[in-house]
Amino acid sequence: MTDMTLLPGWSLAAASLDPLRSALLERMPQARVSAKKLPVMTLGTLEQDLAALAESTPPGILVGWSLGGMLALQLMRRFPDRFAAVITVCSNACFVTREDWPEAMSRETFRNFYNEYRYESEKAHKRFGLLVTQGSEQRRTLARSLVWDDRDPEQRLHMLAVLGILDNRVLLRDASGPVMHCLGARDALVPVTAATRLEACNATAELAVHPDASHALPLEQPMWLAERIAEFVEARDV
Numbered sequence: 001m002t003d004m005t006l007l008p009g010w011s012l013a014a015a016s017l018d019p020l021r022s023a024l025l026e027r028m029p030q031a032r033v034s035a036k037k038l039p040v041m042t043l044g045t046l047e048q049d050l051a052a053l054a055e056s057t058p059p060g061i062l063v064g065w066s067l068g069g070m071l072a073l074q075l076m077r078r079f080p081d082r083f084a085a086v087i088t089v090c091s092n093a094c095f096v097t098r099e100d101w102p103e104a105m106s107r108e109t110f111r112n113f114y115n116e117y118r119y120e121s122e123k124a125h126k127r128f129g130l131l132v133t134q135g136s137e138q139r140r141t142l143a144r145s146l147v148w149d150d151r152d153p154e155q156r157l158h159m160l161a162v163l164g165i166l167d168n169r170v171l172l173r174d175a176s177g178p179v180m181h182c183l184g185a186r187d188a189l190v191p192v193t194a195a196t197r198l199e200a201c202n203a204t205a206e207l208a209v210h211p212d213a214s215h216a217l218p219l220e221q222p223m224w225l226a227e228r229i230a231e232f233v234e235a236r237d238v
Contacts (some may be wrong), residue, residue: 002031002233003060007038007068007130008149009090010163011125011156016147020218025219028129034058037149038068040163042158043165054079059153061238063229066189067159070166073175080176084238085204087180087229091217093174093191093201099170103194110164117160121153133143135186135214142216172201180232184213184227206232 004024006017014035024033036057054075059082064072069091074081077219097104117124125148133142151159172179177201185192192209199207208228213221 002028002238003058004031004033004229004233005007005057005060005062006033006035007062007064007072007102008035009068009181010159011064011128011149011151012065013037015151018147019054019216019222020063020225023222024229027039027223027226027230032058032060033224038159040073040151040155040158041094041162043161046162050074052076054082057083059083061085061087061091061233063087063089064091066091066215067095067163067166069165070095070168073168073171073179074166076175076177083177085178085180085233085236087182088233089182089225090184090187090190091181092194092196093172095166096192098167099167103191103197106208114160117153118157121156125156131188131215133214133216133220134188135184136220137212139214142214142219145219146216159203166217169201172198172205175202175205178204178232178236178238179204180208180228182208182228183210184215184217184219184220185209185211186213187215187217189215 008016015035018037035096062072062083069088072086076086092104094104096103096110129143133139181198
């Protein structure tokens with residue numbers, strides 16, 4: 001029986017992944033699928049935080065949305081015997097641009113958002129919700145359906161710093177298990193142009209791109225995403 005844990009993105013609650021969880025259970029009725037709230041992480045305690053997250057997560061397959069996908073790869077690298085495969089959803093190797101990874105959010109844009117969130121968290125968070133759904137034909141409806149976590153602004157700021165610093169390029173190249181990346185062609189936060197870079201990191205990784213989806217792919221196209229995940233899992237018998 002397949003055990004699958006879904007990890008949400010920055011400031012999103014585990015319940016934000018309920019549409020995808022329902023679609024996966026419909027497509028894979030024998031699977032055990034759960035969604036897990038991300039713990040608060042800080043740059044200074046990241047190793048301990050990842051170890052605690054691994055300890056509290058059932059062994060099996062990890063499906064991570066955005067920050068959740070980046071953390072899933074970190075978990076598989078550290079605990080390869082515990083996590084057999086990773087599916088990232090609207091997740092980049094680096095959320096913020098690096099010198100040789102331009103297909104990401106610019107450093108200036110990220111820095112401006114970080115500072116805006118520090119001083120005007122409510123305003124910045126509302127804008128983030130619209131960015132998550134930007135590119136969708138149901139943008140505002142989807143934005144209203146997002147389920148946020150119960151963190152306070154300071155805790156979210158710590159998590160935002162983690163998102164900005166993570167760099168998974170080496171992890172992808174040396175991945176210990178199967179990896180698949182699912183992207184939306186209209187994503188305003190993770191550019192679809194990152195797809196070729198992600199493929200170049202690991203020639204064995206699978207790639208699926210929805211031509212009309214935004215960063216809210218798990219809410220916008222849950223059945224399409226569930227089908228891609230099921231095909232990936234069944235082909236590898238993980």
